[in-house]
Amino acid sequence: MHAIENWHVNLAFTHGRFEPGDAEFVLASAKLAVNSANVSFILRSHIQRRESPSVVMHAVLAFSLFLFWTHPNGDLLEMLLHAPGNHLDREFKGRCLQRLGHILLVQDKYEEARLKLEEARSIFIDVGNHRGAAQCLKRLGDLLWMQDQNEEARLKLEEARSIFIDIGDRVGAAQCLQSLCEVLRMQSQYEAARTKLEEAQSIFNDIGDRLGMAECLRSLGDILRLQNRYQQARLTLEEAQSIFNDIGNRLGAAQCLQGLGKVLRMQNQYEDALMKLG
Numbered sequence: 001m002h003a004i005e006n007w008h009v010n011l012a013f014t015h016g017r018f019e020p021g022d023a024e025f026v027l028a029s030a031k032l033a034v035n036s037a038n039v040s041f042i043l044r045s046h047i048q049r050r051e052s053p054s055v056v057m058h059a060v061l062a063f064s065l066f067l068f069w070t071h072p073n074g075d076l077l078e079m080l081l082h083a084p085g086n087h088l089d090r091e092f093k094g095r096c097l098q099r100l101g102h103i104l105l106v107q108d109k110y111e112e113a114r115l116k117l118e119e120a121r122s123i124f125i126d127v128g129n130h131r132g133a134a135q136c137l138k139r140l141g142d143l144l145w146m147q148d149q150n151e152e153a154r155l156k157l158e159e160a161r162s163i164f165i166d167i168g169d170r171v172g173a174a175q176c177l178q179s180l181c182e183v184l185r186m187q188s189q190y191e192a193a194r195t196k197l198e199e200a201q202s203i204f205n206d207i208g209d210r211l212g213m214a215e216c217l218r219s220l221g222d223i224l225r226l227q228n229r230y231q232q233a234r235l236t237l238e239e240a241q242s243i244f245n246d247i248g249n250r251l252g253a254a255q256c257l258q259g260l261g262k263v264l265r266m267q268n269q270y271e272d273a274l275m276k277l278g
Contacts, residue, residue, distance in 0.1 A: 043076055101139060105117075
């Protein structure tokens with residue numbers, strides 16, 4: 001690779017792997033954002049030329065995580081998975097399919113997401129990656145509650161949580177609790193949803209996962225709003241928004257603003273609500 005191409009590939013590989021809550025996320029994402037178009041072009045060119053050494057393939061996977069948190073786009077992953085002559089390691093292929101399934105899910109492409117996640121889960125089961133298989137199962141549960149298939153969602157999420165507990169993955173187990181809260185909220189079981197959230201929040205607090213804590217607070221604020229506990233909802237959403245801003249999660253912060261706008265609207269504070277809702 002030429003020096004300039006090599007620099008951009010390494011940038012994607014080293015800076016794309018961080019998530020909100022990681023200390024490096026804000027600065028790494030800012031640097032990638034400035035160079036995003038060039039990185040995308042260079043990675044695409046390597047795949048099209050059938051020049052995809054290991055460092056390029058892992059750079060595509062890392063860069064796709066950056067895209068997931070900023071501008072969800074799975075085109076590079078699709079290209080890599082279907083490029084003629086590419087011989088992807090089974091485990092790596094599973095990770096690419098899993099990441100692509102996550103992106104398709106947030107794009108509301110549910111059927112495509114389901115197929116990718118099920119294929120990834122099958123690979124992870126074959127290679128003995130229990131964590132990866134459970135992560136796919138959890139996402140499939142998320143997909144089902146988004147489609148109002150709450151009972152099927154609950155079963156998958158509880159199965160995934162059981163696996164996470166068995167392998168000692170507290171984060172995965174807590175994330176399943178978050179999703180189970182969403183199922184309960186869809187069924188208007190607000191107190192039961194709060195219990196799940198508070199349990200998840202306690203785990204995130206213990207392990208110092210600020211993203212998980214912020215997500216729990218945001219969901220808790222929404223539940224308090226639905227229970228007409230507007231003052232508590234406002235304070236909770238403002239706390240969540242502050243954490244999202246601190247860790248550089250613009251989407252989370254924006255969702256808190258939307259929630260605050262709804263709270264203000266319910267309190268007949270229409271001008272303030274319009275400001276929050278944009």
